Every structure is written in structure tokens, then in C-alpha cells.
Amino acid sequence: MLLAYRLALASPRITARGIEASEFAVDADRHGVHAVPAIVVDDRYAWAGAVPEAAFVERVLEAAGT
């Protein structure tokens, strides 16, 4: 979660939001979230699991189509 926040603070193009999956179960189900942390980029499921900073950045860029 903190990596997503760091990206948002570093880039004005990125918005980061943490969502408690059990309180917002409808949203979690809609995205097919079965494990946490689960990352959803631009409303599309991207991946689950913690990754190092460089990989996190690359995956966000890839999911965003950059």
C-alpha cells in the first residue's frame, strides 16, 4: 500500500487508494480479488502480492499501457 502512496506523491498523474477488501466486498468481488494485497489499475485487476519498488513501478506502467 505504501508503495502505491509513494507513486502517487511522486507523480501528479497517479492517484492511489487503499480499499479494505472485507468492508468493500462487492468491489473486491467485482475485480476478482481472492488474495491481498491485490492491485487494480484503472479499474482492471493487475496482480496480487507484494513486489519490490522497481517491479511495482514497471507493473503499474505496463497495466496503464505505457
Added chain:
Amino acid sequence: MTLGEREQEAIRSVFAGLERDVEVTLELGPTATPVTLLAAGGREIDSNGLAREIVEAVCALSGRVTLTLVEHDEPGPWPRTVIGAGLEYLGMPAGYELTTLVHGILEAGREGPSLTEASLARLETLEQDVTVDVFVTPT
């Protein structure tokens, strides 16, 4: 007491690293569906009330952190905590996510980004706006 003495001391220690003031906004209101949590034995819980207790207790631990409460009448994605210019957290910042709240405030209170130069250079290539949602659980 929402936070124990040791938790309060640990959070004060983290907040000692704040380099600038941070505004936190907690939005509360009716939820569309009742909230039940396995961690609460499957009972319905007052997520707004618990979120308010936690966020108020955390924000009170530093003079650099100010808290604004907003009460909504319409159902929505509440409780929602907004840290600084736009870091958001939907739900109760309890359990492991207490750390997210505390360190989110710390990150927003830094004078500059805390990513590596390589990461910053890669982010410069972004040509469109991107929303990153991270689903988490408190346990």
C-alpha cells in the same frame, strides 16, 4: 483507549519524522450494506465509529497533523480517509492498516518523493492519468 501506550509512543516516534504539516480528512456516512468482519466474529460493526476513534487518536499524536471530519447524509464509500493532497483509504484503518494510515501520513509529510531516481525517471514516461487501487485486509 483506542491505542495503547506503546502504540502511541511508536506512532509519536514515526511522526517525529514529519517534515511538513499534513491535513487528514475523514469522511463518514451511511454505508450501502452492513459491515461484518470475520475478525469481529462475523458480527456487524460500526465501521464509521471505529474509524473515527482510530483516526482521531492517531492525528492527536502530532501537532503537525490536523484532522477535518465530514459527515455525509447519503450512502457512499464511507469511511474514507484522505491524507494530504489525495492519498485515500476506504474502510477502517485497523490492524495492519493502522500502519498504512500512520506511514501514509509520514509519506505525505515528506518534503520530497521517497522513490529511487530510477523509479522517478520511469514515472516521468507516464502520458495519461492512472488510478491504482490496492485491496488490503486488516488481518
